[in-house]
Amino acid sequence: MTDMDSRNELVRLARSLHQRGLTRGTSGNLSARVGGGMLVTPTNASLGELTTDDLAMVSDTGEHLSGARPSKEAFLHLAMYRARPQDHAAVHLHSTYATALSCLDDLDDDDVLPPLTAYFVMRVGRLVRLPYFAPGDQGLGEAAQKAAESTRALLLANHGPIVSAPSLAQAVDAVEEVEETARVFFLLQGHATRPLQPAQVARLSATRT
Ligand code: ZN
Secondary structure, three states: OOHHHHHHHHHHHHHHHHHOOOOOOOOOEEEEEEOOEEEEOEOOOOOOOOOHHHOEEEOOOOOEEEEOOEOOOHHHHHHHHHHOOOOOEEEEOOOHHHHHHHOOOOOOOOOOOOOOOHHHHHHOOOEEEEOOOOOOOOHHHHHHHHHHOOOOEEEEOOOEEEEEEOOHHHHHHHHHHHHHHHHHHHHOOOOOOOOOOHHHHHHHHOOOO
């Protein structure tokens, strides 16, 4: 994929997320690894109105190389890539249901959502909740990197999800699956629920790419 292909895909999928209400205002950011670092969406910009020229280029060590000023959460994307060399794209949202989930008490932080659907297991796997960090706290980068060594999907407490994947399309699919499964989880509150069984989960996990 050329640099321009990556730019076009970032802009197209950012707009799609925005149009479907998964981001509001200037929240949310997307990145894709390219030669020399990563392309990432800019700070203080709506994901619904980006052009390919608006993207920022950031080195693997977090240096701003060219383009607009990068998202203040770019360090979070770099943390995912440091932990997961197999992944080439990441998406972070403040989407409603996943953010609501991130605020709940009494969750298993190492495995926040039960395996409710096959697509959640195939696209996401295990969602891990990190502790709360104030905006801009670089300690979040260290915590994210450590947790991402064992899963692609993190839920930042009182904040929202970040998911990385081999491709941008897969990262978008996965973060949407987190949001939809969080919504289903809330719908099921108070109802006796039958999640998938361990053998079913194991078979699905084997197909995750
Ligand atoms: Zn955020």
